[in-house]
Amino acid sequence: MDGLRQRIIEAVHHQPQPTVTVLSSLLAVEDELGYIPKEAVEEVATFTRSTINDVWAVASFYPNFRFLPPCEHRVELCWGPTCHLKGAMPLIQAVLQAVGLPEEGDTPDGRLSLRYNTCLGACAQAPVISVDHHLMGRLSPQAAQDAVTQVLRSGANGTSHSRSGHGH
Amino acid sequence: MAINHPPTFPELQAEAQRRWQGLTGGGRPWIRVGAALCGKAAGADAVLEAIDAALKQHGVDAQVSKVGCLGLCYAEPLVDVQWPGGPRVFYGNVTPQMAGEIVATHAASGTPATHLALGALGGRDDDGLPDLNRLPMRAREVRIALRNAGNIDPGDIYHYIANGGYGALHKALTQMTPEQTLEEVNASGLRGRGGAAFPTASKWKFLAGSKAPVKYILCNCEEGDPGAFNDKAILESDPHTVVEGMVLAGYATGASNGYIFIRHGHEGPIRRAQDAVRQAQELGLAGTNILGSKYSFQLEVALTGDSYVAGEETALMDAIEGKRSMPRFRPPFPAQVGLFGKPTNINNVKTLAYVPEIVAKGGQWFAGIGHEKSTGTAILCLTGALQWTGMVEVPMGITLKDVVYEVAGGIPNGKKLKLLQTGGPLGGVLSADKVDLLLDFEVLRAAGAIMGSGGIIAADEDACVVDLTRALIAFCQYESCGKCFPCRMGMGHLLEVLERICRLEGSPEDLALMRSIGENMQAGSLCGHGQLGFNPVSSALKFFGPEFDAHIKDHCCPTGRCQEPRFSPRSSRR
Numbered sequence: 001m002d003g004l005r006q007r008i009i010e011a012v013h014h015q016p017q018p019t020v021t022v023l024s025s026l027l028a029v030e031d032e033l034g035y036i037p038k039e040a041v042e043e044v045a046t047f048t049r050s051t052i053n054d055v056w057a058v059a060s061f062y063p064n065f066r067f068l069p070p071c072e073h074r075v076e077l078c079w080g081p082t083c084h085l086k087g088a089m090p091l092i093q094a095v096l097q098a099v100g101l102p103e104e105g106d107t108p109d110g111r112l113s114l115r116y117n118t119c120l121g122a123c124a125q126a127p128v129i130s131v132d133h134h135l136m137g138r139l140s141p142q143a144a145q146d147a148v149t150q151v152l153r154s155g156a157n158g159t160s161h162s163r164s165g166h167g168h
Numbered sequence: 169m170a171i172n173h174p175p176t177f178p179e180l181q182a183e184a185q186r187r188w189q190g191l192t193g194g195g196r197p198w199i200r201v202g203a204a205l206c207g208k209a210a211g212a213d214a215v216l217e218a219i220d221a222a223l224k225q226h227g228v229d230a231q232v233s234k235v236g237c238l239g240l241c242y243a244e245p246l247v248d249v250q251w252p253g254g255p256r257v258f259y260g261n262v263t264p265q266m267a268g269e270i271v272a273t274h275a276a277s278g279t280p281a282t283h284l285a286l287g288a289l290g291g292r293d294d295d296g297l298p299d300l301n302r303l304p305m306r307a308r309e310v311r312i313a314l315r316n317a318g319n320i321d322p323g324d325i326y327h328y329i330a331n332g333g334y335g336a337l338h339k340a341l342t343q344m345t346p347e348q349t350l351e352e353v354n355a356s357g358l359r360g361r362g363g364a365a366f367p368t369a370s371k372w373k374f375l376a377g378s379k380a381p382v383k384y385i386l387c388n389c390e391e392g393d394p395g396a397f398n399d400k401a402i403l404e405s406d407p408h409t410v411v412e413g414m415v416l417a418g419y420a421t422g423a424s425n426g427y428i429f430i431r432h433g434h435e436g437p438i439r440r441a442q443d444a445v446r447q448a449q450e451l452g453l454a455g456t457n458i459l460g461s462k463y464s465f466q467l468e469v470a471l472t473g474d475s476y477v478a479g480e481e482t483a484l485m486d487a488i489e490g491k492r493s494m495p496r497f498r499p500p501f502p503a504q505v506g507l508f509g510k511p512t513n514i515n516n517v518k519t520l521a522y523v524p525e526i527v528a529k530g531g532q533w534f535a536g537i538g539h540e541k542s543t544g545t546a547i548l549c550l551t552g553a554l555q556w557t558g559m560v561e562v563p564m565g566i567t568l569k570d571v572v573y574e575v576a577g578g579i580p581n582g583k584k585l586k587l588l589q590t591g592g593p594l595g596g597v598l599s600a601d602k603v604d605l606l607l608d609f610e611v612l613r614a615a616g617a618i619m620g621s622g623g624i625i626a627a628d629e630d631a632c633v634v635d636l637t638r639a640l641i642a643f644c645q646y647e648s649c650g651k652c653f654p655c656r657m658g659m660g661h662l663l664e665v666l667e668r669i670c671r672l673e674g675s676p677e678d679l680a681l682m683r684s685i686g687e688n689m690q691a692g693s694l695c696g697h698g699q700l701g702f703n704p705v706s707s708a709l710k711f712f713g714p715e716f717d718a719h720i721k722d723h724c725c726p727t728g729r730c731q732e733p734r735f736s737p738r739s740s741r742r
């Protein structure tokens with residue numbers, strides 16, 4: 001636990017930008033850990049001189065925050081209107097089937113976290129998914145399924161869950 | 169960098185020229201690879217790896233740059249090779265294998281791989297290469313905000329300076345008063361490109377009128393509109409035009425600080441913006457005593473969590489303050505009491521990206537482009553059922569028909585256009601027979617659609633209007649911040665009704681029910697999310713009433729799309 005708290009404090013205290021807020025601190029923790037443990041809520045409250053309630057209020061508002069440790073892999077499936085028109089629904093269905101989930105969420109074995117995304121920003125390549133933060137576009141349901149099963153086969157540390165690309 | 173002795177602007181320009189000459193006319197070929205969001209989604213990373221491997225294999229010494237978005241997203245991954253002194257030859261839909269071939273021929277020996285080329289810039293009539301600017305997607309373009317996108321390395325400030333960058337800032341600081349700078353923007357007729365199309369100079373005048381020592385300029389790159397990616401593309405492709413635009417906005421209004429506001433997770437645009445701010449500060453183009461003048465403007469990048477409403481101007485200020493992004497009551501207006509209680513002006517990325525060229529070339533020049541009170545260009549994201557998808561910058565006043573059938577090449581697979589969805593999820597749909605409309609703020613608004621942020625999604629006859637409307641309302645429901653109950657509950661209720669109609673279980677009363685929900689949302693919501701959130705339904709009903717009737721009265725979805733499974737996030741912020 002001490003190690004966790006240390007990482008939180010490091011992340012919160014070493015934000016590069018001048019304006020430091022509850023939200024920026026939470027984002028810094030999410031970048032570091034991939035989730036917001038309750039220790040982080042405490043540390044952010046102390047650091048920003050706000051209350052635990054206020055920090056929870058912010059953390060619970062933005063759906064990008066998760067409160068359980070991240071899974072090994074993270075897949076985002078766009079359900080924005082362009083992707084919808086270009087076949088996102090059958091694609092989502094195929095991927096859900098392949099990983100055995102009824103809807104977005106984590107697989108019970110903790111290997112894959114699957115989220116819907118309102119727009120991944122590459123609509124010209126619709127339908128788009130993101131696998132461990134790599135965008136992939138113009139996918140058939142089959143190709144999306146293959147991409148996700150392949151990343152699951154790639155083993156524990158092939159591609160890391162840590163959001164190392166973010167915010168550095 | 170020598171922060172104590174920042175270089176003079178002519179020194180910067182000379183250095184930039186030297187570097188640029190080295191790239192375009194030096195001893196080795198220059199390979200540029202489109203590596204913005206949509207290039208990546210099409211496989212740019214694998215192409216970059218293949219290029220590196222091929223260069224090693226053939227022992228070729230070349231400069232490889234990751235550039236931003238040229239707009240031809242349908243042709244991504246896009247690679248271009250420029251042999252020293254030669255034309256820029258573009259290759260589209262490049263696979264790793266093609267990349268190897270392009271390196272082996274063009275980059276190794278200077279002979280373009282003509283059979284693979286999409287076109288060229290700066291070529292000769294007899295070289296067998298089509299002129300890239302004759303491609304339908306480029307032929308109608310007038311590139312102002314996108315002038316550098318896809319051409320320069322967005323991570324290198326000298327590329328921007330070599331192409332005229334920061335010249336407008338230098339001109340303003342040395343030859344113009346803040347009032348004159350504001351007057352140029354006024355003369356340009358520039359109107360906000362974030363959705364409301366409010367005259368930019370009027371907004372700036374409110375801020376300039378305040379004598380407060382701390383005043384803010386905010387650049388809004390929340391860009392939650394699905395179907396629009398032009399703000400992110402500009403920041404990722406040419407971040408310095410936004411930085412320069414912000415410093416100019418600050419100078420014109422006497423602002424002291426600025427924030428570029430981006431949604432967390434969009435690593436490309438975030439990294440580019442952060443690097444650009446740092447480089448501009450290091451070279452004395454932002455920060456304290458800019459270019460040796462008395463003017464100072466402190467700039468930073470602020471991130472938000474996932475929230476569509478965070479793009480609304482007052483919710484955006486709450487997000488920068490680190491709170492839940494919920495809209496505030498107005499008055500007081502941001503120009504009086506804004507971010508951290510200080511006078512504040514908010515502009516969209518595109519709006520600010522125009523400013524350097526307006527100051528450099530004069531407001532009259534900009535006003536001469538476009539149509540009536542919609543001056544300048546429209547930066548459009550063309551997606552959906554179109555032959556060529558991508559991002560274009562075309563003069564205002566062009567018809568939707570030209571955009572769809574000429575620029576974007578029409579509807580593929582022999583299908584017919586059914587509708588255009590414009591202006592994001594709070595915008596509306598237009599039926600295919602409305603394509604004669606001009607791209608003009610007033611014309612579109614009168615037709616019940618809006619320009620919004622420039623997203624145009626085309627749907628062919630396979631699309632079901634009821635299903636699409638449900639998808640749009642599912643988005644609006646998910647994204648309601650929950651502050652105003654007419655919006656929070658209204659969106660949920662609308663979604664329930666639309667789900668019912670999609671299941672072919674709707675009743676004739678449902679249409680009146682939706683209208684009354686819509687009226688309540690409009691009357692009882694603080695921000696545009698609730699006020700405009702009924703637009704998708706009202707515009708769909710206006711143009712496609714019979715299709716709703718088919719679902720309700722005949723219990724039949726003519727396209728069959730409503731039988732497909734539906735997935736959307738279950739919970740929202742309620």
Ligand SMILES: Cc1cc2nc3c(=O)[nH]c(=O)nc-3n(C[C@H](O)[C@H](O)[C@H](O)COP(=O)(O)O)c2cc1C
Binds near residue numbers: 481520
């Ligand atoms: C729900 C909602 C979301 C919005 N999202 C954005 C956005 O993502 N980007 C943007 O520039 N403007 C957005 N706006 C409009 C802003 O409130 C504001 O009008 C705009 O940023 C002003 O810039 P402009 O004058 O340059 O257009 C949004 C408005 C609403 C009501």
Ligand code: FES
Binds near residue numbers: 082
């Ligand atoms: S709508 Fe799917 S990437 Fe934008």
